[in-house]
Amino acid sequence: MADKTSRMNPPPFGDFATAYTGRDPAAVRKRIEAMEHLLEGLFVIPGINRRVGLDVILDLIPVGGDAIGAAMGAWMVWEARNLGMSKTQMARMFGNVGVDFVLGLIPFVGAIPDFLFRSNTRNLRIIKRHLDKHHPATAVIEGR
Template sequence: MAAHPHLDRVARAESIAKRMDSALRVPFTRITFGLDSIIGLVPGVGDALAVAPSLYIVKLARDCDVPGHLQGRMLVNIGADWLIGLVPLIGDLFDVGFKANLRNAALLRAHVENALSTDAQPRPASDPSLAARTPLPA
């Protein structure tokens, strides 16, 4: 049986998020960083380029029918990452710790898993006593 299409989108979002936020590790530490941090080192242009994969994760969320308020939260994460990333050095350090893409991928996964588990819940059977009281059409 094939996986649900939303789960495929979640996996794609998580893959992008990992590359962007935690693909590399500082040796002998638990500190991870990704392409977002490296690209962000290029003044001005770097942070703007790093927004494209972030917005793609939001597009994947939209394709998974994520509600607007959750998409808004994802956009706030991206905006904070971008805005603070514009500040030299401080923005680069913030970028290593904040990890907006991983946050957004986690929000997407939580929504999709919740939606799929809600869909999988058995529907309550109708009350059999109602059938006895409901007249059949002539």
């Protein structure tokens, strides 16, 4: 009877909730990709076809915006730690977040290097390499 009831009343968010909340590598990959998209690629600037996200927008808020962006980037590194990535890889990722933070501290002009450096995209690349090597079942074939 319980099985029949659970099939009739699926969870309110369906597969979305289970896909993004687990500790398994596939769920971590989805969360990190979603965070990178939020920080680096929310929309495209017309004319130059360059993606921009919350990270560049937060740079327009002096100091506080950079701190929020760095905290969100550090969350990605924390997720990498949960995957069992090496301390060297995590140090490199923290270095990327640190460079992004320091460059962003320059008022208003700091958005330009942040627009070009893209620490979160670099960190996503490091995490994907680790996942592809140690958890190949989580790999996603992307078409363009």
